[in-house]
Amino acid sequence: MSFIKVCPLDEIPADGAIAARLDDDTPIAVVRSGDGVYALDDLCSHAEVALTEGEVYDGTIECWLHGSCFDLRTGKPTNPPATRPVATYRVKVEDGDVYVSPAPAD
Incomplete structure (x- = not known):
């Protein structure tokens, strides 16, 4: 499985998100929550605005x-009005940098 470098870990605020793009120009949100780092589509499945x-x-x-919320691990909406999930991506952190797989997770 391939991964691409998207940002240094210290650019992502604690319990916050930054916008990044995959090689094919897909907009993604790279998110820190607690000790975890996650990546998911940066467009709400309900209103197509930046998450x-x-x-x-x-x-x-x-x-x-x-006010739709999405689970960072699965991309599934946890409350309305969104009913469709957003794609999530595998993430790894190495040497202070965040890498994301360009293929959506299953």
């Missing part, structure tokens, strides 16, 4: 527009 502009808490990221 990176929302809040990160309790293992979720909240869309700022209508």
